[in-house]
Amino acid sequence: MSVTLHGFSWDASSSFARGAAQGPDVIRSALFTEMSSPYSLAGVDARKAITRYDFEALPEEPAKAREAITDRIKNTLNAGLRPLSLGGDHSVTYPILKAMKDQHGPVNILHIDAHPDLYPELDGDPFSHACPFYRAVEDGCVNTLVQVGLRSVPPESRIYGEKHGIVMLSADELEAIPFERLTAPLYVSIDLDGIDPAFAPGVSHPEPGGLTSREVIGLIDKLEAPLIGADVVELNPARDINMMTAYLAARLVKELAAKLNSD
Numbered sequence: 001m002s003v004t005l006h007g008f009s010w011d012a013s014s015s016f017a018r019g020a021a022q023g024p025d026v027i028r029s030a031l032f033t034e035m036s037s038p039y040s041l042a043g044v045d046a047r048k049a050i051t052r053y054d055f056e057a058l059p060e061e062p063a064k065a066r067e068a069i070t071d072r073i074k075n076t077l078n079a080g081l082r083p084l085s086l087g088g089d090h091s092v093t094y095p096i097l098k099a100m101k102d103q104h105g106p107v108n109i110l111h112i113d114a115h116p117d118l119y120p121e122l123d124g125d126p127f128s129h130a131c132p133f134y135r136a137v138e139d140g141c142v143n144t145l146v147q148v149g150l151r152s153v154p155p156e157s158r159i160y161g162e163k164h165g166i167v168m169l170s171a172d173e174l175e176a177i178p179f180e181r182l183t184a185p186l187y188v189s190i191d192l193d194g195i196d197p198a199f200a201p202g203v204s205h206p207e208p209g210g211l212t213s214r215e216v217i218g219l220i221d222k223l224e225a226p227l228i229g230a231d232v233v234e235l236n237p238a239r240d241i242n243m244m245t246a247y248l249a250a251r252l253v254k255e256l257a258a259k260l261n262s263d
Contacts, residue, residue: 003260004076005253006085007055008069008092012062017204023235023249024055024086030243030250040258041221049261052081062127066095073099073229082260084253087233089129089204090117093189096231097132097141104185104228106143109136112216113191114207116147116168118157129234137164144181148174148219149194149211171196171211174219182223188230188259190216190252192245200248202240213248220255226263230256 007024031046032038038047054072058065073096076083085096090113100107111117111133118137122128127135136142146167153168161168169176193203196210232249240246 001080001082001261001263002051003049003084003257004052004054004081005050005257006072006076006083008058008085008088009055010058010065010088010092017236017239019236019238020087020089020204020234022237023088023233026237026246027086027232027235027249027253028055030246031253036247036250038254040254041217042258044258044261046254046257049257050084052076066127069095070099074102077103082227083229084256084260085229085231086249086253087231087235090132090191090233091127091129092233093231094127094132094135096229097136097187098139100185100187100229101139101141106140107185107187107228108144108182108225109142109146109187109189110182110219110223111145111147111189112149112194112211112219113147113189114149114193114205114210115152115191116150116157116161116166117191118160118166134160137166146177146182148177151207151209171209174215177219179222179224182225184225185228186223186225187228188220188223188256190230190232191234192232192249193234195248200245202236202245203234204236204239205234213251216252217255220252220259223259227256227259230260232256
């Protein structure tokens, strides 16, 4: 099935350093260049897998921006395409998952991140980039949530995760990933700060001790269920070094596009 690449240039819900709104355009510029192959590791040409691009600007008002994201994902699904979204900060994932729920019911999610993003609110904002998976769980969007790469987990998030059966794993617990629970309908959400800053310095909240780029690519490759959608978020180009993180994000887009295009 063909893929729509969405760009959601939004960082008004960030809690510290702004700049992730520039991420989608920078990732797109790194996606197909003479310096890198357009092919995934499985040999899928991402130029053919991605048949539609949607980088329209979002409304400035947060509620309207969230509504626009949900509507644009629904349009992609209704067209028989699969959405692959670029952030922007991680707050964009909740309105994406709302659209997924309407189409597929509660979904299974592989979430790669340094942080669980399970705050009920942050600084008075219930739709902060620290809150998308709390909102998704509370809204019934989630069947199984497997979080990998965690290394900054507040005690209250740990308690919430245990209460709701969320699998919360650090970067050195990859062998504990329950792949048997990552079945259809399956969604993948990758916050680039889940990857160690040695490989992905261009993020707003770097946390040493993360996953390697090879490990993340390997996790994508191990997924057997067909993907219904995915996102790559939280690139902050102003903090990047020689486009390292942008090119890594572009590689992840190619691997995810191949998976989304695979059935």
